[in-house]
Amino acid sequence: MGFLVQLLAFILLPLLVSMSAEEINSSQPCDFLALFNFGDSNSDTGCMAAAFYPEILPYGQTFFHEPVGRASDGRLIIDFIAQHLGFPFLSAYINSIGTSYRHGANFAAGSSTIRRQNRTVFEGGSPFTFEIQTEQFNQFKQRTGKFFNKARKNSFRRHFPRPEDFAKAIYTFDIGQNDIAAAINRVGTEDSHAVISDIVDYFGKQVQYLHELGARTFWIHNSGPIGCLPVAMPVHNAMNQTPEAGYVDENGCVNYQNDMAREFNKKLKNMVVKLRAQFLDASLVYVDMFSAKYELINDANKEGFVDPSEICCGYHKDGYHLYCGNKAMINGKEIFAGSCDDPSKFISWDGVHYTEAANRWIANRMLNGSFSDPPLPITHSCSAQ
Known part of the structure; x- marks a missing residue:
């Protein structure tokens, strides 16, 4: 009898999963009224440029034809998310x-x-930690609500969300990669496992805080393969030195750095699962950006890109790092770190960030739910629970 039950379960489970997917695709999409994003340079659309120093050409050259505060030649994944949901680019x-x-x-x-x-x-840090970003959101929500109800003219209301829009918004997150990079730089001086657990705990507390403020739909990206960033690869950091066996994988990515990202991602996913059980009125979707980005890196040539270690904009040779748009004297010669002829063929824009072409490729594959848990397209992500 037990064998028959197991056999029926084995036969019917794929059918049930298939039915569930068909129901999702045929159901009505979520009626999101706004999009709020939290993150680092992978999704910054102008914060650091407005606060400190604006970007310079050739940043922004592909789509905007001028610098617009994005660390890319064009659009970021958050821009493609906004377009996919029918929203303008986020300010x-x-x-x-x-x-x-x-x-x-x-x-x-x-x-x-x-x-x-x-x-x-000036040391590569930012005052706008995740905690500050959520506090900025709290202030934004309070102040817009206060003035929205007092405003008599439509001019104010045309530029700000309505108080009821916050509960019907989608909240997206792409942050943590810089924390992992900091932990990598301190390997040997602190317990990396404890640090990563602490980072994830901090993340969870901020998500809980946003839930207290009324957020209900969360679209959470994990960390990308930080060991695959070209500036991390030995080819750009050593002079004719061959890395030790096992230091890099078949794509030239640094194994121990990617392993730290994987550990962060595993703990982040566990945290998301716990929050689902805690917030039965919310939807939390975990998005495996690591796998999406690594798939592109692994299949670069097949997808029409050059070798993933190549950098479109910047000068990274013989241990020298001159970042995109800058000039310097190197070995008695003035070098300008300009752009390549065709950014659409490159995955890496400046050695750290992705090109618009790569961002588009990744967005096209993750927005449909292929890398999500549960496997929901972003348009249906309010239905995760």
């Missing part, structure tokens, strides 16, 4: 010129971390 929260927040706001800032770091902006 950075602190950008006061030419902004509209009617359909949401972007609190992401370049170099941001989940935990506070002992670094200044």
Whole structure:
């Protein structure tokens, strides 16, 4: 009898899963009224540029034809998310010129971390930690609600979300990679496993805080393969030195760095599962960006890209690192770190960030739910629970 039950379960389970997928595809999409994003430079649409120094050409050259505060030649994944959901590009929260927040706001800032770091902006740090970003959101929600009800003119209301829009918004997250990079830099001086657990705990507390503020739909990206960033690869960091066996994988990615990202991702997923059980009125979708990005890196040539270790904009040779758009004297010669002829053939824009072409490729594959848990397209992500 037990064998028959197991056999029936084995036969019917795929059918049930298939039915569930068909029901999802045929059901009505979520009626999201706004989009709020939290993150680092992977999704910063102008925060750091507005707060400190604006980007310079050739940043922004492909789509915007001018620098627009994005660490890419064009659009970021968050831009493709906004377009996919029918929203305009998100304005950075602190950008006061030419902004509209009617359909949401972007609190992401370049170099941001989940935990506070002992670094200044000039040392590659950011004052806009995840905790600060959620507090900015709290202030944004309170102040827009206060003035929205007092405003008599439509001019104000055209530029800000309605109080009821916050509960019907989708909240997206792409942060943690800089925390992992900081932990990598301190390997040997602290317990990396404990640090990663602490980082994930910090993340969970901020998600809980946003839930208290009324957020109900969460779309959470894990960390990408940090060991596959070209500036991390030995080919750009050593002079004719061959790495030891096992140091890199078949794509030239640094194994121990990717292993730390994988550990972070595993703990992040476990945290998401716990929050699902805690918040029965919320939807939390975990998105495996690591797998999506690594698939592109692994299949680069097949997908029409050059070798994933190549960098479109910048000078990274013989141990010298001159980042995109800058000039310097190297070995008695003035070098300008300009752009390649065709960014659409490159995965890496500046050695750290992705090109618009790569961002589009990744977005096209993750927005349909292929890398999500549960496997929901973003348009149906309010139905995760």
